[in-house]
Amino acid sequence: MTSQYIINQLVNGLCQGFIYALVALGVAVIIGIVGFATFTQGEVVMIGAYTSFYVFTSAGNHLVLGLLASFATTWILGMLIYKVCYEHFLDAPEHISLLCTIGFSMLLKNLATIVFGVEKKPMLDIINNKIYHFGPIQVTKVQLVIMATVLIVCLILVLVFTKTNLGIRLKAVSQNREAAALVGINVKTTAMVGNCIGCAMAGIAGTLIGIYYQSAYATMGSTLSMKAFTSATLGGLTDVPLSALGGVLIGIMENLGIAFTSASYRDIFSFGFLIIMLLFKPNGFAKKRGGSRA
Amino acid sequence: MKRKTWRKSLALVMSTTMILALAGCGSEGSDNSSQPSDSGTTDSAEADGDFKGTIKFGLVAPITGAHAEYGQGFDAATQIAAEEINAAGGINGYRIEIEVQDSAADAKTSSDIFTRFAEDDEIMAVIGDFTSSCCMADAPIADEYGLVLLSPTASDPSYTGMSDYCFTVMYNQRDAAPWYASAVYDHYLGIDNYVCMYLNTDWGNSTYSYVSAALEEQGIECLASEAYAENETDFSSVISKLSAAGSDTIIILDQGNLPTIINQIKNSGWDPLVTSIGPGASDQILEQCGDNANGLILVTPSYITANNDETAEFCNKFYAINGCAPTDHAVCAYNCVYMLKAAIENIGDGELTRSAIRDALATATYDGMTGHIEFNDEGGVTREQLIMSVENGAWVIEENYGYE
Numbered sequence: 275m276t277s278q279y280i281i282n283q284l285v286n287g288l289c290q291g292f293i294y295a296l297v298a299l300g301v302a303v304i305i306g307i308v309g310f311a312t313f314t315q316g317e318v319v320m321i322g323a324y325t326s327f328y329v330f331t332s333a334g335n336h337l338v339l340g341l342l343a344s345f346a347t348t349w350i351l352g353m354l355i356y357k358v359c360y361e362h363f364l365d366a367p368e369h370i371s372l373l374c375t376i377g378f379s380m381l382l383k384n385l386a387t388i389v390f391g392v393e394k395k396p397m398l399d400i401i402n403n404k405i406y407h408f409g410p411i412q413v414t415k416v417q418l419v420i421m422a423t424v425l426i427v428c429l430i431l432v433l434v435f436t437k438t439n440l441g442i443r444l445k446a447v448s449q450n451r452e453a454a455a456l457v458g459i460n461v462k463t464t465a466m467v468g469n470c471i472g473c474a475m476a477g478i479a480g481t482l483i484g485i486y487y488q489s490a491y492a493t494m495g496s497t498l499s500m501k502a503f504t505s506a507t508l509g510g511l512t513d514v515p516l517s518a519l520g521g522v523l524i525g526i527m528e529n530l531g532i533a534f535t536s537a538s539y540r541d542i543f544s545f546g547f548l549i550i551m552l553l554f555k556p557n558g559f560a561k562k563r564g565g566s567r568a
Numbered sequence: 569m570k571r572k573t574w575r576k577s578l579a580l581v582m583s584t585t586m587i588l589a590l591a592g593c594g595s596e597g598s599d600n601s602s603q604p605s606d607s608g609t610t611d612s613a614e615a616d617g618d619f620k621g622t623i624k625f626g627l628v629a630p631i632t633g634a635h636a637e638y639g640q641g642f643d644a645a646t647q648i649a650a651e652e653i654n655a656a657g658g659i660n661g662y663r664i665e666i667e668v669q670d671s672a673a674d675a676k677t678s679s680d681i682f683t684r685f686a687e688d689d690e691i692m693a694v695i696g697d698f699t700s701s702c703c704m705a706d707a708p709i710a711d712e713y714g715l716v717l718l719s720p721t722a723s724d725p726s727y728t729g730m731s732d733y734c735f736t737v738m739y740n741q742r743d744a745a746p747w748y749a750s751a752v753y754d755h756y757l758g759i760d761n762y763v764c765m766y767l768n769t770d771w772g773n774s775t776y777s778y779v780s781a782a783l784e785e786q787g788i789e790c791l792a793s794e795a796y797a798e799n800e801t802d803f804s805s806v807i808s809k810l811s812a813a814g815s816d817t818i819i820i821l822d823q824g825n826l827p828t829i830i831n832q833i834k835n836s837g838w839d840p841l842v843t844s845i846g847p848g849a850s851d852q853i854l855e856q857c858g859d860n861a862n863g864l865i866l867v868t869p870s871y872i873t874a875n876n877d878e879t880a881e882f883c884n885k886f887y888a889i890n891g892c893a894p895t896d897h898a899v900c901a902y903n904c905v906y907m908l909k910a911a912i913e914n915i916g917d918g919e920l921t922r923s924a925i926r927d928a929l930a931t932a933t934y935d936g937m938t939g940h941i942e943f944n945d946e947g948g949v950t951r952e953q954l955i956m957s958v959e960n961g962a963w964v965i966e967e968n969y970g971y972e
Contacts, residue, residue: 393892
């Protein structure tokens with residue numbers, strides 16, 4: 275087992291991790307910032323991928339157009355998810371809205387199978403995928419685009435949630451809805467906007483993941499959803515950058531594990547890593563767990 | 569009051585949408601099951617009133633889930649066969665109906681469905697399931713109730729031996745492996761070594777064990793092999809592992825993931841000879857891989873295309889229903905209906921019972937799009953295969969049936 279092989283697997287893990295981080299960003303926003311439990315994120319990623327597929331098919335391989343279309347579509351989907359799964363259950367126990375998101379996820383997946391069909395939709399050559407060599411490290415253009423997107427989106431989200439009125443209102447709503455209402459915050463609108471931001475992040479993720487794996491299909495979000503939730507858990511369910519870090523570490527752990535054992539054990543490494551981390555740090559990488567309603 | 573009315577309206581709309589969606593998931597199957605007057609009978613047949621009655625078959629297949637593509641292919645293909653048979657006057661004057669149920673390729677669900685079929689006296693035989701695991705879960709029930717289970721795609725060699733009522737029209741890898749090793753990899757490709765990646769399922773593991781043993785007997789060395797989970801989407805770590813082994817040939821034992829794997833191999837910068845056993849030579853591979861598929865070598869029992877006179881009609885009908893090209897799996901399901909037709913025709917005026925169908929099926933024959941079908945003593949079949957390649961985005965038959 276040469277050092278080149280280990281480096282290749284590390285790079286694979288890093289790239290895989292950034293894909294998990296891409297989806298985890300949206301999960302972290304919805305769970306950590308807005309305070310809603312969600313199991314729809316994988317299916318929102320799928321809708322984002324399909325949206326960009328149809329944009330690329332009808333209007334040509336314009337990446338920015340595809341991203342904008344996915345962003346808009348999944349923002350609107352976020353509004354629908356909020357109306358169906360959250361708005362009427364704001365004062366109900368959390369498991370009610372959680373169950374609702376599980377049902378909505380199953381509904382979306384089966385509707386996608388009926389509407390879009392069961393076969394995979396090809397997303398070939400959207401980006402001219404060159405391979406770059408940096409010494410022993412080999413990365414593709416698509417992988418670099420995904421890494422850059424995660425870093426830029428993280429930065430933007432941190433700025434929004436810490437430096438803008440919207441971000442402060444979101445945090446207030448997630449900490450105590452009654453108190454937020456008392457100080458004049460429109461809780462429903464603010465929560466909806468937060469959910470839409472998280473879903474729009476998933477839409478962007480869907481476009482890039484579809485380009486990376488070169489296909490869109492109805493079940494593409496299922497596995498990603500669990501890994502994204504795991505990543506957000508490692509981030510303490512509160513912090514967007516730490517959730518992205520969690521995703522990257524999960525990707526690295528998976529691929530290093532595969533390098534020395536078998537690809538069949540991928541999930542053992544990712545979820546085993548999660549369990550071990552939580553045993554030693556129950557709040558993940560965060561200093562304290564947040565995102566729960568008072 | 570207005571808000572309550574709005575909430576109730578929204579709840580009603582969402583409930584209706586969910587019910588329609590769930591009905592839609594199952595309606596594709598049930599549409600061709602309980603509407604005798606709509607299931608493809610011609611005006612002449614209806615006008616003649618020659619149908620003495622109805623013979624019902626069950627179809628258990630993964631209409632939803634990871635294998636939905638194949639299950640829906642079964643549904644469409646059996647529907648086409650039923651319509652053709654009914655349009656031609658049925659079987660011995662009986663119209664056939666097919667009741668479809670969704671197993672989602674889950675063995676427990678499949679066995680529950682098969683039990684329901686078995687307890688329904690109207691069901692005379694069952695076509696399905698897709699995976700060997702599901703078929704092997706159904707086999708004891710088939711034996712207990714004496715109901716034929718005719719699978720289009722079960723390839724585990726131990727399946728048909730589980731009951732006299734178990735049949736399959738899919739060849740099994742145990743019998744095909746020696747031919748792969750000698751004819752394809754030794755004689756045709758002339759390779760000395762290979763690396764292999766395969767599905768970590770019953771089919772993948774058994775196929776790998778047979779193929780690797782046969783290649784070893786042929787003196788072809790395996791430099792590395794890697795199993796992966798069925799729901800795997802990122803193969804980069806597997807590809808890195810195999811490319812580091814130093815072989816110029818990769819054997820991929822998979823079905824639905826082949827296009828994804830091919831694309832990721834090409835994107836990794838590794839350029840081996842890509843060969844595959846498992847998927848049929850479908851246009852979907854070409855659509856999903858584009859130029860990446862050029863150079864692919866595929867071993868397949870059939871080549872179903874709209875350009876082939878023998879298969880064009882079926883292809884066009886299938887496309888009209890499913891919106892995509894058929895795979896070999898769908899053709900096998902189509903063949904199953906015609907095998908049951910052949911069996912029932914052999915019964916003639918005799919009493920039509922489940923055991924009579926079983927006995928007649930064991931000796932039935934059918935010559936169709938994929939050649940001659942006849943069961944061996946174990947209820948399985950032997951099929952000749954083609955060696956195909958992709959050149960300039962199109963399938964090419966490199967070696968025809970009978971190549972040694």
